[in-house]
Amino acid sequence: MDVLGHRVGGGELTLIAGPCAVESEEQLMPLARSLKAAGVQWIRGGAYKPRTSPYEFQGLGVEGLRLLATARDEFGLAVVSEAVDETSLARVEEWADVIQIGARNMHNFELLKRAGRTRKPIFLKRGFSAQMEDLLWAAEYIANAGNPDILLCERGIRTFSDHSRFTLDLSIVPRLLAASRLPVFVDPSHACGRREDIHALARAAVAVGADGVMLEVHPDPESARSDGPQSLSPDEFFGIASDLRHVHAALRSGEEVAT
Amino acid sequence: MDVLGHRVGGGELTLIAGPCAVESEEQLMPLARSLKAAGVQWIRGGAYKPRTSPYEFQGLGVEGLRLLATARDEFGLAVVSEAVDETSLARVEEWADVIQIGARNMHNFELLKRAGRTRKPIFLKRGFSAQMEDLLWAAEYIANAGNPDILLCERGIRTFSDHSRFTLDLSIVPRLLAASRLPVFVDPSHACGRREDIHALARAAVAVGADGVMLEVHPDPESARSDGPQSLSPDEFFGIASDLRHVHAALRSGEEVAT
């Protein structure tokens, strides 16, 4: 699959990074510049935020999408942004390069059908209580409506285990790769909810065979309007991105060792 | 920590391999030779098996321990074997180098106290519904009774997710490493229950920072009396072991890249 000339899958490692939510031009533009400098070709950022409470920040809407598009124009970054209903989906389709369907909407079958009628690739996150089969059926809703360009993403499931926000289920990655031809991503940021563990989990995601990793990065995590505790600073991200590429290359040469 | 002169933790990668259950001399000895040839220094094998049904194979008992000791004497392999009650613990203490307390006995506090009074290191597996805190308390039972030599092991937890037998919770590894000084292992074989995914998950375990990996290997997985579907053949294991060491080395050099 190709997005803006950036290849996904087929042995490439794709890093998608950016803030949980787009907050302002001052937040986004320097960050986009850092991502570019770190060799990243994709930016994520939420303009429409599904939040547990109605009193939390719900996103900038079209204004946020416009900022993301500016980042694309300036730095050549492909833009991934989430749609939460029919209206926002039309907007995201217009402004972004890839439309994200979040975990909380993986079972929103009407939105999936509607996503199937767009011309942009869909980044589909596993619901946090979805069986693997449910995720593949969700992808089938999209494909069946006419859109075969789907990227799957594991982002943690709900379990009794309370040392992390959700339990990252990396064992689904080889299963999905065996069961479908779709690229498989991992989002350790939302799964673990804790900055200190992101590097180790991102390495594990690469090692288990994921085609890409999505990471939350914020120019000033302490002041983030959402997901601060799990957001990396640009400096932290820079080191991690280098390392992940290094690990990815080592794994590929290891495959030759193993065979 | 040192066992039979083999160092654990501190940057070393320890591979522990062997059959679910010791079945016979014909099964164990050629396998031990293969493990040695693959550069492994530790062998696992069950002589006392906790089985869900009373009608399943319950292990060879002392006869199994004797075979493991022969493997140690011949090949210099450190022996890890499971104890399931006071009687078997005394036997395992006598014949093996490391005493395993399995997931189903992690909450068996009397056995933990008794393990705390032995002179051999304890390989303590996380119960499949244990919080991280429960695991650390179980270790405290052992340490408090006098035995500080404890190795922790993640082996999968029970969740709704049905594409694997248990859900391997790799995110506990960095948490445990941060919370205690004990070495942390991962057992992907029992977690996923499927041979094809073991390599990918073992790589992820190394990548997430585990001090070692425990793998089930059987000279003829199809005929294994237990856990055949998740057991590797010696040939498969040979390739995986080489690769894991390669990955481990790459990760260490990657750490320098990242910092």
Next chain:
Amino acid sequence: MDVLGHRVGGGELTLIAGPCAVESEEQLMPLARSLKAAGVQWIRGGAYKPRTSPYEFQGLGVEGLRLLATARDEFGLAVVSEAVDETSLARVEEWADVIQIGARNMHNFELLKRAGRTRKPIFLKRGFSAQMEDLLWAAEYIANAGNPDILLCERGIRTFSDHSRFTLDLSIVPRLLAASRLPVFVDPSHACGRREDIHALARAAVAVGADGVMLEVHPDPESARSDGPQSLSPDEFFGIASDLRHVHAALRSGEEVAT
């Protein structure tokens, strides 16, 4: 709360019964007559069905709503039917008396906000991996948008336990009754997925203090286009409805015994 003159909560026991999906006039009308005869004042029936696979029956749409409205006009039954997006919500609002938001849409915040702008009560089902807090926040989305008439419903959560489809979490009922003023319902049909256990679980729901129970009933469960295995026949339902009212009365007199 009052719907079509039928009181909900405040010591009343409300039974809501009907088919998973409205299939035809021949299916619905005799069933509505049976429900009326069994003393029931509410009918449920899906016109828009959220289904795991896109190849399963997706409901009759407006035609289904029309049939339900006919049942209301003929038998005085209040109609509960599910909305799955903005379009269906407008239709359900027009034709039904109570708008259901299903478990898979409990996290669909845009639909919740839209439901908050209707003039009809909302029957809000707990998502199958929602914490109690998530359910109350979902209700807050609706109330905050202007609609205070909300009925909550427990319908089972996803756990490792595989003897039932979902695990019915009855302990949430007293918690919800203590934490809010909203009526609390229980749907044992979707939770257990097995006709034989519905009676026992419905009794438990009444005993734990639920204001009402929702039950799937089909004139011919074997031929149902969805949820046949958990649907009751009208005869089975007749006996259960009588019994539940009897149990409910006994519980009220028991409260006097206990105090």
Next chain:
Amino acid sequence: MDVLGHRVGGGELTLIAGPCAVESEEQLMPLARSLKAAGVQWIRGGAYKPRTSPYEFQGLGVEGLRLLATARDEFGLAVVSEAVDETSLARVEEWADVIQIGARNMHNFELLKRAGRTRKPIFLKRGFSAQMEDLLWAAEYIANAGNPDILLCERGIRTFSDHSRFTLDLSIVPRLLAASRLPVFVDPSHACGRREDIHALARAAVAVGADGVMLEVHPDPESARSDGPQSLSPDEFFGIASDLRHVHAALRSGEEVAT
């Protein structure tokens, strides 16, 4: 089944009540008197306590068993007490009437086999992550070793749901009653961990068809050395016991209504 002339199952409702742990004569004797006055024929009390931390109160041992035996002699109460290993099992067998195997030892197969060689009935609690099948296999371990007198008990499972300590899985009760001939109990105290909800959940347990309910009662819950928050006072218990018998009678007459 008959214990000390008290019948279990077959339409009887058996209430088992008492403190989490036996603490002293001053605690136990007045409580035993209250239980007798409330019409209860069974007392529970732990002399050997499996505790998560080694620094928590571990029980009085034989001294606790002696106090329970005194309560039996004085008030005719059948005594249920937990064994945690071979040694305590021999003691409990000697002093008590029913031997409890707790949730944390349901997978302790050696203890199960040993329990199968005693002459006293076994009160077997479901492990908090046990499938129904695991529970039945655990019972089979006991029966297969020679002891057919087994009482099963649901006490809550580990799930993501955090409004209660464990999630009480009442839907297992009709399944177990259909799958075996063993009496089935429910322990709402350990499941919910909150005094206020015990009454509602105990009612639900009776309503779902359980043969009995186990409840924690303490003469002074605030000062209990363990499980205080979920322990009932004798007065609270008195009202609940009356009500449960009333509900049980009403359910039996309801069955005639329903058929």
